[in-house]
Amino acid sequence: MTAAVLAGAPAAQALLGEARRRAAALPVRPHLHLIRVGQDPASLSYVRGKDRQAREAGLRSTVHALPEDVALPALLALLDHLSADPEAHGILVQLPLPPHLPPAAVQAATDPRKDVDGFHPLNVGRLWAGQPGLAPCTALGILALLRHYGQPLSGRSAVVVGRSPIVGRPVAGLLLAADATVTVAHLRTPDLGRVTRDADVLIVAAGQPHLITADMVRPGAAVVDVGIHRLTGPGGAPHLTGDVHPGVAQVAGALTPVPGGVGPMTVAQLLLNTVQAAEAQLGRSAA
Numbered sequence: 001m002t003a004a005v006l007a008g009a010p011a012a013q014a015l016l017g018e019a020r021r022r023a024a025a026l027p028v029r030p031h032l033h034l035i036r037v038g039q040d041p042a043s044l045s046y047v048r049g050k051d052r053q054a055r056e057a058g059l060r061s062t063v064h065a066l067p068e069d070v071a072l073p074a075l076l077a078l079l080d081h082l083s084a085d086p087e088a089h090g091i092l093v094q095l096p097l098p099p100h101l102p103p104a105a106v107q108a109a110t111d112p113r114k115d116v117d118g119f120h121p122l123n124v125g126r127l128w129a130g131q132p133g134l135a136p137c138t139a140l141g142i143l144a145l146l147r148h149y150g151q152p153l154s155g156r157s158a159v160v161v162g163r164s165p166i167v168g169r170p171v172a173g174l175l176l177a178a179d180a181t182v183t184v185a186h187l188r189t190p191d192l193g194r195v196t197r198d199a200d201v202l203i204v205a206a207g208q209p210h211l212i213t214a215d216m217v218r219p220g221a222a223v224v225d226v227g228i229h230r231l232t233g234p235g236g237a238p239h240l241t242g243d244v245h246p247g248v249a250q251v252a253g254a255l256t257p258v259p260g261g262v263g264p265m266t267v268a269q270l271l272l273n274t275v276q277a278a279e280a281q282l283g284r285s286a287a
């Protein structure tokens with residue numbers, strides 16, 4: 001068996017089209033504020049991509065580039081200011097942050113109605129309570145990707161490997177809301193393969209290259225690889241790989257590529273979250 005490829009680009013285009021249509025129906029352009037601290041090369045590239053795609057989708061976007069040594073009170077003051085600004089609809093602080101800035105304090109300082117990352121404790125609670133709200137972009141993007149390719153979730157066994165607040169935990173909550181039977185495993189789970197072999201739908205966000213090998217996958221399962229690792233090949237050439245070993249393609253029924261799978265969904269979903277936040281703030285929806 002060779003797994004069907006669940007490519008992110010067409011599914012992301014569908015989300016971007018929806019974001020563009022819904023943004024155009026609003027009386028003002030939704031305004032996204034992207035806050036970046038320091039010069040981490042990956043963060044620079046992700047924020048640049050978010051800013052560019054936001055503009056292409058007809059949104060306004062402003063990048064706030066803060067120095068690596070910015071003090072916590074200064075960052076919180078910016079978040080307070082944007083939270084109170086009626087013309088700011090979405091606020092995102094790019095992760096990772098330098099060690100002196102605790103993510104929990106930063107995430108709690110954003111108005112939950114503008115928290116387009118879905119990391120504010122109120123939005124985390126809403127997700128787990130099954131209430132409408134803003135949810136994390138990668139987790140929503142994974143569900144949208146599976147939906148785009150007609151992968152059923154209701155009544156199926158879904159196993160999530162990884163328990164991060166960005167992906168593992170929220171995707172487990174969303175799978176549960178979609179009526180899947182959900183198991184969360186992680187790097188300390190004994191005999192991980194025994195757990196993952198139970199999955200009809202396997203989501204891997206453990207941050208360890210090639211953790212999941214072919215013998216750990218049920219034949220025909222849908223496998224979503226959230227890992228992104230820059231490895232150096234035998235000739236010294238760098239290449240990107242995921243948490244899933246390439247040999248899994250011989251066993252799985254469907255598999256997301258790395259790169260080009262979940263990654264593009266994260267940014268597209270961010271823009272849709274921003275439009276959703278603007279709609280709510282303008283009294284156009286319940287969320």
Ligand SMILES: Nc1nc2c(c(=O)[nH]1)N[C@@H](CN(C=O)c1ccc(C(=O)N[C@@H](CCC(=O)O)C(=O)O)cc1)CN2
Nearest residue numbers: 046093094095096117137138259260261262263264266
């Ligand atoms: N505040 C946040 N910070 C971070 C988040 C987040 O959702 N909110 N997620 C990640 C980084 N991220 C977006 O911010 C992100 C990661 C990967 C991709 C992507 O398109 N990846 C490509 C490969 C690109 C490459 O590295 O060459 C792919 O998978 O095809 C987009 C966004 C951590 N921080």
